[in-house]
Amino acid sequence: MNMQSGRTTLSKFLIEQLRGRDDGADLGALLVDVAAAVKAIAAMTAKGALGGVLGALDARNVQGETQKKLDVLANDAIIQGCEWGGLVAGMASEELEAPYAIPAEFKRGKFLLVFDPLDGSSNTDVNVSVGTIFSVLRHEPEAAPAEADFLQPGSRQVAAGYAIYGPATMLVLTVGAGTHGFTLDREVGNFILTHPQLAIPEDSSEFAINTSNERFWEPPVQRYVCECKAGRSGERGRDFNMRWIASMVAEVHRILMRGGVFLYPKDTKDPGKPGRLRLLYEANPVALLIEQAGGYASTGRGRILELEPGALHQRVPVMLGSRNEVARLERYHAEHDRGDDQPFVSPLFNERSLYRPEMALGSGK
Numbered sequence: 001m002n003m004q005s006g007r008t009t010l011s012k013f014l015i016e017q018l019r020g021r022d023d024g025a026d027l028g029a030l031l032v033d034v035a036a037a038v039k040a041i042a043a044m045t046a047k048g049a050l051g052g053v054l055g056a057l058d059a060r061n062v063q064g065e066t067q068k069k070l071d072v073l074a075n076d077a078i079i080q081g082c083e084w085g086g087l088v089a090g091m092a093s094e095e096l097e098a099p100y101a102i103p104a105e106f107k108r109g110k111f112l113l114v115f116d117p118l119d120g121s122s123n124t125d126v127n128v129s130v131g132t133i134f135s136v137l138r139h140e141p142e143a144a145p146a147e148a149d150f151l152q153p154g155s156r157q158v159a160a161g162y163a164i165y166g167p168a169t170m171l172v173l174t175v176g177a178g179t180h181g182f183t184l185d186r187e188v189g190n191f192i193l194t195h196p197q198l199a200i201p202e203d204s205s206e207f208a209i210n211t212s213n214e215r216f217w218e219p220p221v222q223r224y225v226c227e228c229k230a231g232r233s234g235e236r237g238r239d240f241n242m243r244w245i246a247s248m249v250a251e252v253h254r255i256l257m258r259g260g261v262f263l264y265p266k267d268t269k270d271p272g273k274p275g276r277l278r279l280l281y282e283a284n285p286v287a288l289l290i291e292q293a294g295g296y297a298s299t300g301r302g303r304i305l306e307l308e309p310g311a312l313h314q315r316v317p318v319m320l321g322s323r324n325e326v327a328r329l330e331r332y333h334a335e336h337d338r339g340d341d342q343p344f345v346s347p348l349f350n351e352r353s354l355y356r357p358e359m360a361l362g363s364g365k
């Protein structure tokens with residue numbers, strides 16, 4: 001018996017999903033190019049120390065973050081894999097200050113590809129899952145795209161996805177009709193549909209947040225997390241579990257598999273930044289995947305997919321996952337903004353606490 005014959009490959013899936021759509025063939029071809037680049041990145045990350053690709057470079061990206069060798073290699077793999085096919089009009093990346101212009105020798109296509117080549121890259125040196133996040137937008141005009149052409153709300157994405165380089169490499173994507181997961185069959189080199197039509201439970205008892213930032217959070221987020229930690233003895237009446245992997249891709253993947261909520265809220269740690277994660281190539285693609293699986297993605301004060309981007313590397317607060325948990329977070333923000341929430345005092349800040357905000361590192365006092 002041929003074990004391969006009953007399997008749905010990524011190409012077959014895309015042909016079926018995109019049949020009859022205006023630019024379906026081109027979009028499918030672009031996603032196959034992205035998948036090929038992802039396979040190359042998977043091979044690089046899997047080699048680990050043997051590939052000589054771990055460690056940092058003596059360089060910083062536009063966000064002022066130290067670039068890892070793998071950040072740059074992954075960036076190059078996507079650009080080289082997608083620039084020549086006549087499918088993209090331009091690309092933008094976390095690792096590049098300005099959009100990448102398609103060289104004159106290649107035909108320009110009608111899509112814009114926006115990506116975070118390696119998400120969670122602080123984890124490469126400790127052999128913890130990392131990923132690649134991408135978003136596809138339309139670009140109708142013939143002219144080469146300007147930066148402003150990339151500033152489209154997430155609701156206009158025609159496709160979005162991520163790859164996760166974990167024990168197995170998976171590609172999770174949406175073309176606007178559900179969120180679907182594919183696992184890389186390394187021997188054959190194909191992505192195989194293994195997780196069709198992912199569905200996030202509406203309720204959950206698992207949250208993910210970097211609690212080392214607790215003292216910098218806004219009161220509604222402090223209230224939510226405090227209630228989760230109080231478990232069955234508090235407001236929520238049930239115990240919660242917590243995770244923090246420091247790779248958003250890995251957190252989102254867990255949420256797509258079994259529910260939960262992920263928060264990277266606005267904080268006052270670096271008052272110049274309205275959040276940690278970037279709108280165009282982190283928050284938007286992941287928000288579309290989450291919503292296509294029945295979840296919800298918010299800043300705490302509104303739907304992420306409706307935000308009008310103001311800059312290529314704009315940051316936003318992110319709260320996503322199980323619908324009812326994210327709705328609760330929005331309610332806490334609304335109550336706080338109206339001033340009709342219970343004054344919330346985190347145990348960190350109460351009278352008996354050893355902690356005093358004025359003694360905090362960086363408080364300037």
Ligand SMILES: O=P(O)(O)OC[C@H]1O[C@](O)(COP(=O)(O)O)[C@@H](O)[C@@H]1O
Pocket residue numbers: 065094116118119120121122210246247248249264276
């Ligand atoms: O350092 P922290 O606060 O744990 O932040 C981790 C977050 O930063 C990120 O690593 C940012 O992504 P990059 O690695 O692409 O910069 C997210 O994946 C993750 O959620």
Ligand SMILES: [Mg+2]
Pocket residue numbers: 116118119120248282
């Ligand atoms: Mg990232």
Ligand SMILES: [Mg+2]
Pocket residue numbers: 071094116117118119120121
């Ligand atoms: Mg990155």
